Amino acid sequence: MSRVFDGSSTMASLVFSEYNLLPVINRFGIRLGFKDKTIEQVCEENGVETSFFLAIVNTYMNPNYLPHSGLIGFSPGLIVDYLHKTHDYYLNYSIPRIDYLLDGLVNSGQGEGMALIRKFYREYRHEFFAHISDEEENFFPYVRSIVSGKPNATYAARTFEQTHTNLDEKLSDLRNLIIKYLQPTYDDNRCNEFLIALHNLEDDLKDHARIEDLILAPIVEQVEKDLGL
Ligand SMILES: [Fe+2]
Numbered sequence: 001m002s003r004v005f006d007g008s009s010t011m012a013s014l015v016f017s018e019y020n021l022l023p024v025i026n027r028f029g030i031r032l033g034f035k036d037k038t039i040e041q042v043c044e045e046n047g048v049e050t051s052f053f054l055a056i057v058n059t060y061m062n063p064n065y066l067p068h069s070g071l072i073g074f075s076p077g078l079i080v081d082y083l084h085k086t087h088d089y090y091l092n093y094s095i096p097r098i099d100y101l102l103d104g105l106v107n108s109g110q111g112e113g114m115a116l117i118r119k120f121y122r123e124y125r126h127e128f129f130a131h132i133s134d135e136e137e138n139f140f141p142y143v144r145s146i147v148s149g150k151p152n153a154t155y156a157a158r159t160f161e162q163t164h165t166n167l168d169e170k171l172s173d174l175r176n177l178i179i180k181y182l183q184p185t186y187d188d189n190r191c192n193e194f195l196i197a198l199h200n201l202e203d204d205l206k207d208h209a210r211i212e213d214l215i216l217a218p219i220v221e222q223v224e225k226d227l228g229l
């Protein structure tokens, strides 16, 4: 298990230890220029609940980390807001960037492999948008309805748990396909950039799914029990 951060660690040390946390930190409205301030100080200055911030970054750093103490203490609304910002990041940055990098890669090479990669990615992209839309249109509004005390009876945490699919495995399949079978007719730098972008999205998606499956869904289930649903 890698290092677990607490509120007295400096925010800079968190970034130095994992640069992929930068977009995660940005989702809280936190931006660079930390000097030697602690995580707690920076969170307070930005109106962010430190324990929630730590739960999110530590879950990112350590796949087995779960904020056991006070797990139920986080507001489901707060978690949904964070997950919604993450969706925005995927839709407005990660996917358009991967689209762009894929075009560059495909245009730099030839052969059946390129057509296959494009087809695979196009299907994945379709599935990706359907997954995000389903959460934005069904699960998140349901969670917000529960928070507001007027539960929308057409959905349940169990529905989410039973139907929630995995988005990162297919990205790993795509990376595998490229690394093992691509004919060497492409531009090296474009291919490397594309693979790194896939890898970064895959990591972020794993963390995102852990928050949805292991933090949000159990909290919502608990709230359902409390409300007698
Ligand atoms: Fe999601």
Ligand SMILES: [Fe+2]
Residues within 6 Å of the ligand: 131, 135, 164, 209, 212
């Ligand atoms: Fe999801």
